[in-house]
Amino acid sequence: MNRVNSITVYTPQNYLEAYVGSHTLITGGAGFLGANLAHRLVQLGAHVTVVDSMVPTYGGNMFNLEGIRDKVRLNVSDVRDQNSLTWLVQDVDYIFNLAGQISHLDSMQDPFTDLEINCRSQLALLEVCRKVNPKVKVVYAGTRQIYGNPDYLPVDENHLVRPTDVNGINKAAGERYHLLYHTAYGMRTASLRLTNCYGPRQWMHDNRLTSQGWFLRQIMDGQEVQIFGDGKLLRDLNYVDDVTDAFLRVAAIEETNGHFFNLGAEPFSLVEQVELMIELVGKGSYRLVEWPPDKKSISISDYYGNYGKIRRMLGWQPRIHLREGLKRTIQYYDAHKEHYW
Amino acid sequence: MNRVNSITVYTPQNYLEAYVGSHTLITGGAGFLGANLAHRLVQLGAHVTVVDSMVPTYGGNMFNLEGIRDKVRLNVSDVRDQNSLTWLVQDVDYIFNLAGQISHLDSMQDPFTDLEINCRSQLALLEVCRKVNPKVKVVYAGTRQIYGNPDYLPVDENHLVRPTDVNGINKAAGERYHLLYHTAYGMRTASLRLTNCYGPRQWMHDNRLTSQGWFLRQIMDGQEVQIFGDGKLLRDLNYVDDVTDAFLRVAAIEETNGHFFNLGAEPFSLVEQVELMIELVGKGSYRLVEWPPDKKSISISDYYGNYGKIRRMLGWQPRIHLREGLKRTIQYYDAHKEHYW
Numbered sequence: 001m002n003r004v005n006s007i008t009v010y011t012p013q014n015y016l017e018a019y020v021g022s023h024t025l026i027t028g029g030a031g032f033l034g035a036n037l038a039h040r041l042v043q044l045g046a047h048v049t050v051v052d053s054m055v056p057t058y059g060g061n062m063f064n065l066e067g068i069r070d071k072v073r074l075n076v077s078d079v080r081d082q083n084s085l086t087w088l089v090q091d092v093d094y095i096f097n098l099a100g101q102i103s104h105l106d107s108m109q110d111p112f113t114d115l116e117i118n119c120r121s122q123l124a125l126l127e128v129c130r131k132v133n134p135k136v137k138v139v140y141a142g143t144r145q146i147y148g149n150p151d152y153l154p155v156d157e158n159h160l161v162r163p164t165d166v167n168g169i170n171k172a173a174g175e176r177y178h179l180l181y182h183t184a185y186g187m188r189t190a191s192l193r194l195t196n197c198y199g200p201r202q203w204m205h206d207n208r209l210t211s212q213g214w215f216l217r218q219i220m221d222g223q224e225v226q227i228f229g230d231g232k233l234l235r236d237l238n239y240v241d242d243v244t245d246a247f248l249r250v251a252a253i254e255e256t257n258g259h260f261f262n263l264g265a266e267p268f269s270l271v272e273q274v275e276l277m278i279e280l281v282g283k284g285s286y287r288l289v290e291w292p293p294d295k296k297s298i299s300i301s302d303y304y305g306n307y308g309k310i311r312r313m314l315g316w317q318p319r320i321h322l323r324e325g326l327k328r329t330i331q332y333y334d335a336h337k338e339h340y341w
Numbered sequence: 342m343n344r345v346n347s348i349t350v351y352t353p354q355n356y357l358e359a360y361v362g363s364h365t366l367i368t369g370g371a372g373f374l375g376a377n378l379a380h381r382l383v384q385l386g387a388h389v390t391v392v393d394s395m396v397p398t399y400g401g402n403m404f405n406l407e408g409i410r411d412k413v414r415l416n417v418s419d420v421r422d423q424n425s426l427t428w429l430v431q432d433v434d435y436i437f438n439l440a441g442q443i444s445h446l447d448s449m450q451d452p453f454t455d456l457e458i459n460c461r462s463q464l465a466l467l468e469v470c471r472k473v474n475p476k477v478k479v480v481y482a483g484t485r486q487i488y489g490n491p492d493y494l495p496v497d498e499n500h501l502v503r504p505t506d507v508n509g510i511n512k513a514a515g516e517r518y519h520l521l522y523h524t525a526y527g528m529r530t531a532s533l534r535l536t537n538c539y540g541p542r543q544w545m546h547d548n549r550l551t552s553q554g555w556f557l558r559q560i561m562d563g564q565e566v567q568i569f570g571d572g573k574l575l576r577d578l579n580y581v582d583d584v585t586d587a588f589l590r591v592a593a594i595e596e597t598n599g600h601f602f603n604l605g606a607e608p609f610s611l612v613e614q615v616e617l618m619i620e621l622v623g624k625g626s627y628r629l630v631e632w633p634p635d636k637k638s639i640s641i642s643d644y645y646g647n648y649g650k651i652r653r654m655l656g657w658q659p660r661i662h663l664r665e666g667l668k669r670t671i672q673y674y675d676a677h678k679e680h681y682w
Contacts, residue, residue: 108525111464111518119460119514123452123507161502162517164524166464169517173460176503176510177452183505184449184638297525 010252012315018252019044025092027051027079027125028060028099029072032202033141033194035064036240037096037247042068044248051088051099053078058101059203063339079121085128089136094251097125097178098141100171103208104298107167118170119177126181126189138178139251140191142260144305146172147193153234154306157193157262165298175260182258190250191260192243195305199240199325200332204340212237212273216326217341219277219284220333228291228299231271236264236304239325242318249314256314264305265318273322280326351593353656359593360385366433368392368420368466369401369440370413373543374482374535376405377581378437378588383409385589392429392440394419399442400544404680420462426469430477435592438466438519439482441512444549445639448508459511460518467522467530479519480592481532483601485646487513488534494575495647498534498603506639516601523599531591532601533584536646540581540666541673545681553578553614557667558682560618560625561674569632569640572612577605577645580666583659590655597655605646606659614663621667 010018024041028034029050041048050072052060065072077084079099089095100118101107107114122140129136146169147155148162163169178189198212207214212235218225246263250256268276271286278284291299310316320328333340351359365382369375370391382389391413393401406413418425420440430436441459442448448455463481470477487510488496489503504510519530539553548555553576559566587604591597609617612627619625632640651657661669674681 115461115464120456123456169514173510173514
């Protein structure tokens, strides 16, 4: 059974209405993006099931659900567990498929675990949906990482996919399975190719999952940040509320089926980002250091995304500027540091 | 130990000399391309180890090694078996990595087996090589299938990779692992993106692995071939000796490391191919029929490859015209039909 009203057509003007009373499932829902999405969906009046493996190093944090713990159904299980998946995907209208192994370095050290989670589990989720809930909308959290080193900037969706690490290769396959299940079986699938995201509820324990979070933590602790190389590397960063909004648009609007979309924002160099953090926090410093060889070999040169496709089709654009987003982020961790440090 | 003489530089003029006394390993070596390569390598004076899983439906056929059975080392084992791999890849100079699940329809019906063979096993082979024989040259048998429906013709290596089935997605990942092990670890890897291949020693039991082989078998049996659609679909076909020659060039010439290359040939419509077969065999007929839905949903429109890159870098071009190649193929199956039908 699918509760989406097949008569209502959702558009960039009314897409938030799609979630009132809807049944949604978020894989990786105790993680950074998943939890922010859960908070927003609860606010919009959705019934939310959060599934998370709580693998200690993957980003899940129960404090991320603080404030909505009694409003969501929490199911701790691994996306590699097909039986639990089968039960969970029944009768849901929307699946936000965010569970994944996202560390690039880990994927090189243990490529088989990355394969299990980022390929096999994605295939398993899609197969289960095809069998027990073929009308569900599934939005996949893809990544700009799959483009590898850009041939041109800003990178649009016509750029070649040429990943520089095992994680990127497997994430590319994971995305393609989703799109294939649209072309081959008519399923309602789509993917967002996320660029760097930042904001409240991010993993701040170490630098395996994000550079920006790690920079900010060190600066908030008054420490010296080490920036690899000359610090001029360009990156675009999306504040988490903008990312959440993109997921909500893609899931609700039917024209997205079978499509993938870049996100993106105005680019800043690593030094500019760190200097802005230092200014806003009022302490900390930085120093340029040599690239460690294991990181250098899989690192990516300047990147920023062309988000023209999602702007044209879905009316999305980044609304929170880096300065404002960082202010909110600092405020959050100032209040809740003990749950993230 | 790596026996490749680091002083000798092999070029498009002398590449065949690389194999005299070399130690080579062919995965999938009892299959169509693998066995033809084994015959050629034995002829060139190489020490050849053939590894094949002999999974009944995957294309391996012991008769393919007829005539060289006492000149090759045959090891029946599965590329999913990492222990046997570890032993096999030691002390070899060249690995021709041709083992794979190649049925597109099978990959949709059992995507997990396709994933095991075309992703996990490739990763396992590369990891094993990195650990016990990091200097070995590995040439991967990729496929034009990963391009999906072409945006333009002929398709060159800058075309987007956009597979239309699980097999294509996994083959794309398998190829990328190979290229990654070059960029990340400096290993000597390369890939050939094969187009349709035909010739002696091909799987002729059914139409799961090749359309052309199945057409030819039916015509040689005096039967009526069913061509899906209007029969105008364009395909380029490489005769197996040309394909073998491409593998030998890529493996021997150092400049190929980290590269992938299209093969290709002059395109013919399905009707033209079948009419030529009927003319050469002197019997058989054909009829146009509707596409079956399960095949249609993953089918690919007109395709032919631009092989300019391999021609420029390695001097390769197809030398056996379709008419000549089909003649040799018909002659082979006339003599050995009982081992293939």
